[in-house]
């Protein structure tokens with residue numbers, strides 16, 4: 001009801017980015033441009049930072065940028081896709097479609113202890129990034 005009367009209603013779509021390849025020639029994508037996760041799965045900042053770190057590290061480690069781009073995607077893509085896949089289970093929590101779902105979601109948010117389950121943890125910790133510190 002209030003939505004119908006609002007004069008500042010904001011409406012947008014929730015999308016993910018799935019690119020068949022993250023690089024072409026001398027250009028490589030990182031972060032949301034390569035693999036936006038959407039807030040239905042969360043983790044967008046995390047996977048963006050991990051990808052940027054690995055991309056920079058592989059470029060520092062290799063003389064050939066195409067080899068670096070290939071290594072960057074090989075190391076990171078599985079981790080990214082596992083986190084993107086969390087969106088398929090999170091939708092009704094973020095955007096409940098019935099009053100019952102809305103009430104259950106609000107109750108869960110009030111009870112912080114109920115939000116500390118293991119769902120998603122394997123995806124969140126699914127990649128041990130290489131250590132590039134020796135590259136200076």
Ligand SMILES: Cc1cc2nc3c(=O)[nH]c(=O)nc-3n(C[C@H](O)[C@H](O)[C@H](O)COP(=O)(O)OP(=O)(O)OC[C@H]3O[C@@H](n4cnc5c(N)ncnc54)[C@H](O)[C@@H]3O)c2cc1C
Pocket residue numbers: 030031032033036037039042043044045046048
């Ligand atoms: C509503 C919402 C809630 C979110 N909540 C969370 C959350 O709770 N946790 C989480 O981890 N992630 C969250 N995210 C996702 C997170 O914000 C993104 O995954 C993350 O910011 C991606 O970083 P990025 O550097 O790839 O892109 P961005 O942060 O979008 O940075 C891209 C930058 O490029 C600039 N730019 C664009 N075009 C040009 C151009 N032509 N020339 C120069 N500059 C340009 C833009 O202005 C921007 O500053 C959320 C996203 C949204 C939309």
